[in-house]
Amino acid sequence: MPCVVLLCCCLFTVLHITSDVLAYENLALHQPAWQSSTAESYTADRAVDGLYTDLAWRGGQCAVSLEGQTAEWRVDLGAVKSIHHVLIQYVTGNTVWDENNVYTSLFLGFSVYISNTTNKEDGVMYFRDTNYTRATIPNPVNITCPYHGRYVIYYNNRTHPPYPEGYYGDARIRLCEVEVYGCPKLGFYGESCSIPCPQNCFCHITEGTCLGCLPGYRGLTCEEKCGDNTYGWRCQQTCGNCSNGERCHHVNGRCLSGCNAGAYGVTCKESCGNCSNGEPCNDTDGSCPSGCNAGAHGVKCKESCGNCSNDEPCNDVDGSCPSGCDAGAYGKKCDIDCRSGYYGPNCKYKCRNCRYKKCDGKTGKCHNGCRNGWRNTTCDEKCGDNTYGRRCQQTCGNCSNGEPCHHVNGICPSGCYAGAYGVKCKESCGNCSNGEPCNDVDGTCPHGCDAGVYGKKCDIECQMGLYGPNCQNNCSNNCAVSKQCDVITGECIGGCQAGWKGSTCDAECGDKTYGAECKEPCGNCKKMEPCHHVDGNCLSGCESGVYGMKCNQPCGNCSNGHLCNEVDGSCQFGCDAGVYGQICNIECPTGRYGRSCSKTCGDQCQGCNRFSGVCDLGCLPGWTGQRCDEPCTFGNNKFHQDVFLNNLL
Template structure:
């Protein structure tokens, strides 16, 4: 058989045909190793970058084409940075053999067992994708170069191996972990946004970052707002964003939002705001785009439903409708205009829309600010200012006109029962006449009882008796008056005689009258007010004369009978006493009125 045919069949079986069309995107890129080998002279020829230098013909430690890690470590990590996120198809690893046959006699087979390969967008393997982990190879089956397909996008390719510290290793595994790589090749497209064996086919435009499967061109992820294998479909069902995973807000009239960023092209529906219409209206705002303010006339001022504007707590007094923007119509008042103005208002059916207070006061017979109470307490009429008459059983009269609905009580008559029974009548509404046995047919208007004197006389005889009594009273008064005049005349004569004797005594002693003693009022001297209850014994204190006095505060005295040696005091005779109209006062001198009593000085 032709050797070329045999080679073709072998490559087909190994699935290696066409793989060389991809680029080795790891060649000569930056590398890093967890525990590099530091012993001389190998430390200078076994660095981490030896695994991407493109050379692996000499796979021994001293060939300078392999990276060697430190001995006696339980973990071994090596990575290469591709310089950006690239589309990857497969990874190939060439392990250290020391150029010896690769079989169970080669000790490096135990070091290669149990390795893992990761693709990540960060330097942390756990942030990425595990492409392969060896769990089945043995020292008999593991190849010295391994190729693993891993169709992914990533920036870092990470090789990792470990050994347990305490547990017993699996059969055939080395005691410690190593990363002895002679070459690690990463095949894929070096130019972003292309796929295919020759990396010449553009990825669909809606693939996220123009990344697609390197084999069939399907998008790894879609740009926000698109879905489908090649991201050819826009988000629907009110979804938007990356992988169409987010829900639209409340766009105007229920319209769907923009499939990419969720914005509402024609604004928001009632109750929300923001360019995505996903923010609730703040307290005190409502309506489309929250453009309206809640009414200050709400039961809770400026607080309402963010969608409809309906006030919380209803409306304040005087306002109506769900938004409380309309005043109560004429004739209504209070909260939500629920009450009707009284027809008893001065202007019927007209009142204050807030309080219900009537315009023009109340009509006759009503009271209260809302004119909703009838006059009571025996009052009626306009402003309940008029008093009721005496209705039957003290009932309230009619609140408007004052009439007594059930008639008058005893002793009164008239429509309003405010007229007393006329002479000769009594009883309810004065409907009964006084008895003929009553004097002059006069009786009690309430009870009908006759006066106490029930004995009857002829009218002429009664009149004569009254006349006789009156004449007797007049005669007695005349006699009494004559007697008083006669007594006064005798007293005046003695008064004058006593006055002359006192004057002669004063003249013989050449005593000059002092104004403070005698005064200038004829036969009178003005004194100051007498102090009641004075302890001056038989003396009465005289005040000093005040010129021009009208004697309002002074006691008038008759002519002084002598000059007393008592300074400002006048000696009184033992006969001084309170005026008594029953006594014979002819032997006393009148001193004038002091504290509503008349005082007299006994005459000599």
């Protein structure tokens, strides 16, 4: 029934137990108990063991739960009993119980229920703390409220914050003892439980007033027996399948004339098993007089046969299989599934190479796939097709003579083909000297490295600036990009610096050349010596007629054919006629002539020769002579002669 709050009829006291209270029996002592969770080994039964001298929660005498939003504990009194009061001793930590004791905050807000089922909601809540504080809550507590029931339930919760001041944040059980006092048998009351209640009712435990009917009776005065095919407590239980439709006993439900076919037991509520040929079972003990139908066994033929071999029926008495078990089962009755790692008839085969050693008990199929190196549904086939490992998905290396690698770990049993090394022959050899194969175990090159690589395995490319076998050679300093060359040949990347030639830039320019790519021709060095290969300078000076560091500048017209200075081209004795300047290579300007252009042409000259001063372009009118320095007289001037001739004609 729904939970009913009966706080109005309860008396709450603290250790004020009168003489009549002391006469009642502790109905909870050593009875089965349960709690919603258990901390360590402090189980629910410790609260009904009669021990509570050590009130520390780890003292071994208290029931203790884990923390949570709710905490529930109950004791089963074994049957419906008439209850007078409940005494609860809570944990104290063996310290003074006052507002400073930490356990007061855990105790606050608790409730106590009485129910005829394990569900507190089916009973009544006859106490709930709503008023106490850490300073006022008593311990132990004695709650007096006459009622009847089978289960006494302690409950606390922290499900609807905010909580009153002093409440702990979660709910926990810390019960050192719960004592339930009352009469051990319904139908009696009084301080010694010796006074009979009114007929057919259970009564108030101290006053004797009727509170309800005993099992089998109903009505206001409890004088009416259960009817309508019912019996028991509040006539709420239904009679079984009694013979010929007779009513069962109103108190205990017993069928007085036995059961109808197909049922058995004192209340005829048990169904017969699978008796042979559909015969009815014995209505008292349910036994099948002629044995069982195929597929069942036991005295009552209620037990099913196991998985007997080839679906044979089991022995109908003990359930044994005469020819053993079918695949997937073992045991005398073939009713036990194969243990992990076994399969087949009578589970006699071991799972083969299954991952985690688990396979289907009937077929041996590996549920989680195969161990490394195996394949097939039953994992009984090694990896093939040059594969190995997990799901046979890895490819073997380059094993010697084309042999397959080990199906599990991929190791090559006879070593590696040339060009590979390692236990799996999956590593490629480096560039060993002269193309020799490397060691097939560690990959080392027995005679060093080929050009362009170095290292124990000849698998590291030369660092910048090095080349050749084992990278022992330095790139030429004459490379256009300093110390950068081909790691194999040493050929300079980007060509050579000025003055050098060859692929490795280790040869000076020759054939009277110098400079970038040796394309610049040398000058006219003295005694036909070669010029410097880088800058083209003539280290021993110049041949006659040229000057400069590179002897490629021609001398000017020095006076009387003297040689010019081979460094700066200057003429020590001046210039020859018709030229001037530091190196005597500039022609005389108009109006000048002679050595170093030191002489001036005549004023009457229309332009003189820069070497001789002769007026090559003639004289101004009125003048004559090679340099036009003679005045004209009639007849000695070409102009006058031309005029005279014209007049004659």
